[in-house]
Amino acid sequence: xxxxxxxIKKSFGEGESHVEVLKGISFELEKGEFCMLLGPSGSGKSTxxxxxxxxxxxxxxxxxxGGERTADMNEKALTRxxxxxxxxxFQMYNLIPNLNIxxxxxxxxxxxxxxxDVDDILKTLGLYEHRHKLPNQLSGGQQQRTAIxxxxxxxxxxxxxxxxxxxxxxxxxxxxxxxxETVNQKYGSTVIMVTHNDAIKSMADRVVKLRDGVIRKxxxxxxxxxAEDLEW
Amino acid sequence: xxxxxxKRIPREIKSEAGKYTVIFLFMVALIGVASGYFIADASLKAxxxxxxxxxxxxDGFLEFPEKPDSSIIEACEEExxxxxxxxxxxxxxxxxSTVRLFRIREEVNRVCLLDGSxxxxxxxxxxxxxxxxxxxxxxxxxxxxxxxxxxITGIIALPDYSALYRNVTDFMFDTEKxxxxxxxxxxxxxxxxxxxxxxxxxxxxxxxEEIFGKEAKDRGDELLKALxxxxxxxxxVPTCRNSSIKFAGNDLGHDRIMMLVMLDMLIVxxxxxxxxxxxxxxxxxxxxxxTLRASGYTKGEMVRHYLAAPVIVLLIxxxxxxxxxxxxxxxxxxxxxxxxxxxxxxxxxxxxxxxIDTTVIPLLILLAINIIMLTxxxxxxxxxFIRRDLKRRQRKKAFKLNTKIPIMTRYRLRVLFQNIPxxxxxxxxxxxxxxxxxxxxxxxxxxxxxxxDSINSMIAQNTYxxxxxxxxxxxxxxxxAAGELRIVRGDFSESVSxxxxxxxxxxxHSDIKDDTVEVSSAYADKYHLKAGDSITLTDEYGSExxxxxxxxxxxxxxxxxxxxxxxxxxxxxDLEDEYFSGYFSDRELSDIDEKYIASVVTEDEVTxxxxxxxxxxGNMMSIFVVLGITVIVLVVxxxxxxxxxxxxxxxSVTKILGYExxxxxxxxxxxxxxxxxxxxxxxxxxxxxxxxxxxxxMMMQYPGWLAPDIPLSAYVKTIGMGVVTYLVTTLxxxxxxxxxxxxxxxxxxx
Numbered sequence: 001x002x003x004x005x006x007x008i009k010k011s012f013g014e015g016e017s018h019v020e021v022l023k024g025i026s027f028e029l030e031k032g033e034f035c036m037l038l039g040p041s042g043s044g045k046s047t048x049x050x051x052x053x054x055x056x057x058x059x060x061x062x063x064x065x066g067g068e069r070t071a072d073m074n075e076k077a078l079t080r081x082x083x084x085x086x087x088x089x090f091q092m093y094n095l096i097p098n099l100n101i102x103x104x105x106x107x108x109x110x111x112x113x114x115x116x117d118v119d120d121i122l123k124t125l126g127l128y129e130h131r132h133k134l135p136n137q138l139s140g141g142q143q144q145r146t147a148i149x150x151x152x153x154x155x156x157x158x159x160x161x162x163x164x165x166x167x168x169x170x171x172x173x174x175x176x177x178x179x180x181e182t183v184n185q186k187y188g189s190t191v192i193m194v195t196h197n198d199a200i201k202s203m204a205d206r207v208v209k210l211r212d213g214v215i216r217k218x219x220x221x222x223x224x225x226x227a228e229d230l231e232w
Numbered sequence: 233x234x235x236x237x238x239k240r241i242p243r244e245i246k247s248e249a250g251k252y253t254v255i256f257l258f259m260v261a262l263i264g265v266a267s268g269y270f271i272a273d274a275s276l277k278a279x280x281x282x283x284x285x286x287x288x289x290x291d292g293f294l295e296f297p298e299k300p301d302s303s304i305i306e307a308c309e310e311e312x313x314x315x316x317x318x319x320x321x322x323x324x325x326x327x328x329s330t331v332r333l334f335r336i337r338e339e340v341n342r343v344c345l346l347d348g349s350x351x352x353x354x355x356x357x358x359x360x361x362x363x364x365x366x367x368x369x370x371x372x373x374x375x376x377x378x379x380x381x382x383x384i385t386g387i388i389a390l391p392d393y394s395a396l397y398r399n400v401t402d403f404m405f406d407t408e409k410x411x412x413x414x415x416x417x418x419x420x421x422x423x424x425x426x427x428x429x430x431x432x433x434x435x436x437x438x439x440x441e442e443i444f445g446k447e448a449k450d451r452g453d454e455l456l457k458a459l460x461x462x463x464x465x466x467x468x469v470p471t472c473r474n475s476s477i478k479f480a481g482n483d484l485g486h487d488r489i490m491m492l493v494m495l496d497m498l499i500v501x502x503x504x505x506x507x508x509x510x511x512x513x514x515x516x517x518x519x520x521x522x523t524l525r526a527s528g529y530t531k532g533e534m535v536r537h538y539l540a541a542p543v544i545v546l547l548i549x550x551x552x553x554x555x556x557x558x559x560x561x562x563x564x565x566x567x568x569x570x571x572x573x574x575x576x577x578x579x580x581x582x583x584x585x586x587x588i589d590t591t592v593i594p595l596l597i598l599l600a601i602n603i604i605m606l607t608x609x610x611x612x613x614x615x616x617f618i619r620r621d622l623k624r625r626q627r628k629k630a631f632k633l634n635t636k637i638p639i640m641t642r643y644r645l646r647v648l649f650q651n652i653p654x655x656x657x658x659x660x661x662x663x664x665x666x667x668x669x670x671x672x673x674x675x676x677x678x679x680x681x682x683x684x685d686s687i688n689s690m691i692a693q694n695t696y697x698x699x700x701x702x703x704x705x706x707x708x709x710x711x712x713a714a715g716e717l718r719i720v721r722g723d724f725s726e727s728v729s730x731x732x733x734x735x736x737x738x739x740x741h742s743d744i745k746d747d748t749v750e751v752s753s754a755y756a757d758k759y760h761l762k763a764g765d766s767i768t769l770t771d772e773y774g775s776e777x778x779x780x781x782x783x784x785x786x787x788x789x790x791x792x793x794x795x796x797x798x799x800x801x802x803x804x805x806d807l808e809d810e811y812f813s814g815y816f817s818d819r820e821l822s823d824i825d826e827k828y829i830a831s832v833v834t835e836d837e838v839t840x841x842x843x844x845x846x847x848x849x850g851n852m853m854s855i856f857v858v859l860g861i862t863v864i865v866l867v868v869x870x871x872x873x874x875x876x877x878x879x880x881x882x883x884s885v886t887k888i889l890g891y892e893x894x895x896x897x898x899x900x901x902x903x904x905x906x907x908x909x910x911x912x913x914x915x916x917x918x919x920x921x922x923x924x925x926x927x928x929x930m931m932m933q934y935p936g937w938l939a940p941d942i943p944l945s946a947y948v949k950t951i952g953m954g955v956v957t958y959l960v961t962t963l964x965x966x967x968x969x970x971x972x973x974x975x976x977x978x979x980x981x982x
Contacts, residue, residue: 046978050975050978053888055887055888055974055975055978056974056975076892079887079890079891079892080890081890082888082889082890083889083890083891083892084890086890088888088889090977090978094881094884094885094977096643096882096885096886097882098646098647098649098650098882099642099643099646102635103639103642103643103646106639106642107639107643107886107889108889109639110639110640111889111890111891132632150889162978
């Protein structure tokens, strides 16, 4: 297995405010698999994504990616791990506001020894003509496409998407989902996407449903639907 | 109901504790130093002014060649004066200095006992405080004078020696080489087999209204004429001409403007730092402000709200600064004056001007700058705040940068362009800090150079200024005539020496054209004079003007002097053809009686000024260094902190993306490093010009001239101290970047 997640537990706060967010999460993913983490607000899906992304540490349990256990890594190694293997897409895009669109993508490319061609990516994402603009001059969808460009330009093994369509309208959301689908299929990146939108689960290979910090359902999607055909 | 927003103010201060603490401490120090200075200055000036009555300072003194009998005293006192015996002896101390011994004065120029007791036995002495300090002497120590031991029982100040001039004609005083003392009668008789100065103080029966005014001078002149036929005199000095008495009074209050300008400049920087940081807070809290404005809070209420914290911090800093000023720092500041002058004991006086200068004016500066910034920033519509759309004009595209430039360099350039106002404030802060630090580094080398120039430009190894024209057999001696006139410029005036030089002089290496003068290079530099110009000088009380045509500038960089042919000198001042008043000689002249010598200008004498100024100004210079360093820390740290805070989200994202701490510091701190170092370098010509103007402006307020030739070493030291201070500051900034959590980027805010 490419990603092995075993018995992850995580809690926040102390005393009366102590909350157990993840209560022993385990599942596995194949390389190139598209996994949807589904659940209502507070189910622990974003916390799990952060732990997979190496920006938070579990209280117990372990994650192994390509045979490397993140629990054994110090801060420096975790940084290297994110640099080499991960691409991140956020709900609010998190572009660097004082860099133009092309430079935002280049910030991702800089991290890779073998990045994809920045101009090609911009053309693929339909951003080439906007490349000299600042993020705040673009629509939400264009900004999210830029964020996708920044994530995929370094050709990451794993693409982590935290509610990537949460701030977008229906049409733009669909456009973004199609792009992520393309990345998954064209570049073979393993995709883990967090969402609370039940309607988009059908585009994934695997759906992991969380509620109250435990996995309620972990199933392979045998009736996969193209992003283009999703309706909600 | 009280405005609930008031509760936010202490929380705002607490949440920005670092920023407010740094600014608060800086302002406490700044206001404390300024307040201490103003209070010390005013209190000492009051003590000095009062000392004329409190200690009954003489209206003048005269000296007889030998002990006058009662008939001479009575004859003198017929001129509506009363004479008081103030006989003294100058005795050599074992360390090479000279101590002037007086008997305890009871009536005129009474002794101010600062500590201990007055001598009551023949082997006891009370010494001047400053001389003791300059020579590391303490109460209870023993001092050897002319081979006799004296135990120091008291520390004193003599009101007629507030500046320790040995002779009133000296260029400068030297507290290490000369001091005054009192002993009892037996002690006085015990020492000295040499020359006794039969000096007598006089007090007018009907004193002139102003002790330093024209009336006092005229009365002095009249008295001299009247006494000339009645008694032989070897010295006659009305108080209005006595540097030992008037010099300290002239100097007190002189630096007030400089201190005021420095205080206000630094408050302007602090006000800008507040403006930039508050502007950043407003950006951070934009949607809250928008909501409050939409709910009915007025712009005025918001302005007052954001103004409150800076004003509170300034007011508390003013209160504490003033308390420190009145207590601890007043003493430090007074000690700077007391390091130069031997002023009588003083009382701390409440000073309304100091309060206005250190509290009211800084508050007005802070309010003015911050109200302008806040009014402008908060004038946007509530909707714009809610949308966090705070730019008045939206840029359609980013500033274009060549894509061949590596991305990291472009990133740094973008950070630079994003923070132009902050970097401009850093530049201005570094400029001010550099000027302050350069000023502190300038003083010592300038004084060393002055010393060197003074020695190199000495006309002769010994310049004898005589009280009366007496002959010498020494062939090395060359006669000259000397006098003094004043340069008057508005309210300011200063003296200039005039030398009448022999036509075929062996000492003065220039042929002065007939009926013209040459001015010293110091004079020419200070007043921008050149050959062909003419100068008008006046006698000391402005009763007669003298105009001279300048035919050349003589290389004499240390003193303001006018050189002319001795015949022209004597004609100009209606003196006899053969008149002269001194000798130049490379050898010591041994055949002139000491009583005819007013003073001898030697190498030791001309370097006195720089030695004394170094001693007097040493403390002040360290304060400038500390202030400069604090300004750098304050400006660079706080503004860099603002830049980092503005980019918290981006820094957090770069961390998540996998950028290493050194790469992130490379983007956000290296930009500041480059700007800071460039600022230091670019400031060199500016600070050089500013300091030149400042120095010239300052020196125009003082007598004499020290040319502002800034040595390279002063720049190197200033930049070195500045860069080291900055590098230490970057450690704090790196720590701040390292502490930014990655989940900052995960918050769903834009």
